[in-house]
Amino acid sequence: MNEVQPLVRARNVQKSYGDNEVLKGVDLDVMSGEVVVILGPSGSGKSTFLRCINHLEELNAGSIMVSDSQPGYVLKKGRLQRLPPRKIARQRQKIGMVFQQFNLYPHMTVLQNIIEAPIGVHKVPREEATRYAKELLATVGLSDKADAWPGNLSGGQQQRVAIARALAIRPELMLFDEPTSALDPELVGEVLAIMRNLADQGLTMIVVTHEIGFAREAADRVVFMDGGVVVEQGPPGEVLVNPQHPRFQTFLSRFI
Ligand code: ADP
C-alpha cells in the first residue's frame, strides 16, 4: 500500500453565506510539488475555496486535509465539528497565502514584515529569521529594500515582499488569490516571474488568476470553477486548447 497521498485533499466542500450557497461540493486533490491554477468567473467561489483551505472559513459540509495532518473538521455523532483551535493552528502553519491586496504592515519595514510571523508565531530565533528573510528578499529581487517602508515601494515590489513574507514560514503549500489583479499592467510581469521561479523550484502552489499565459506556462493542472463547483480540469495543454464544457469555452473565448 504505497499509494502517494495528496498534499491537499478537499472533499465535497460546501460553504454558504446565509442563503447564498457559494461552494456546492468542491472536490480537489493537489499532489506535492504540483502547481494548480484555478480559473473561473467572478463570484464563482474561488476566493472562498482558498480561504477554506487556509481555515479562514468554516465549512458547512465536507472536509479539507492538508499534508498528513488531520482534517480541520471531524464528524462526531453525525455532526460536523471543527477541530480545536490548537490543531487548526498547526495545520495553518504549513500554508502561506498571498492576497490581491498585499496587506503589508505599513508601520513595519520590509524586513520586519517578513520576520514577524517566523519570530512571533513559529518561535524562530531572530538571527535565523533575519538571515532567512534576507535570503528570501534576494529570491524576490529586493535585497536592497530590507529597511524600506512598504509605502515607498511600487505595487509590484510590495507584492514581491508579500510573497517573501508568506514564504518566511517555510510553507508546504502556497495559496495565491489573484496576486496581480491590483497591479498596474507594467508591474504584473515581475510578480509572475517570481511565481514562475517558485513553481519551477517545486513549491506546491494553488493559484487563482486571470493570467492565462501563466496558467499555460507554469501550471501542471488547470481547474475551471463555475457556480461553486469544479466544472473541468486537466493539463493546460489540453483544457486551454480544447475545453470540453460550454461554460469553460465561453469563459476562455474572452481571452482570445
Ligand atoms: P470569486 O473569488 O470566484 O470571485 P468569491 O469566493 O469571492 O468568488 O465569492 C463567491 C460568492 O460568495 C459571492 O456571491 C460573494 O458575494 C459571496 N461572499 C464571499 N465572501 C463573503 C462573505 N464574507 N460574506 C458574505 N458573502 C460572501
Ligand code: MG
Ligand atoms: Mg476572488
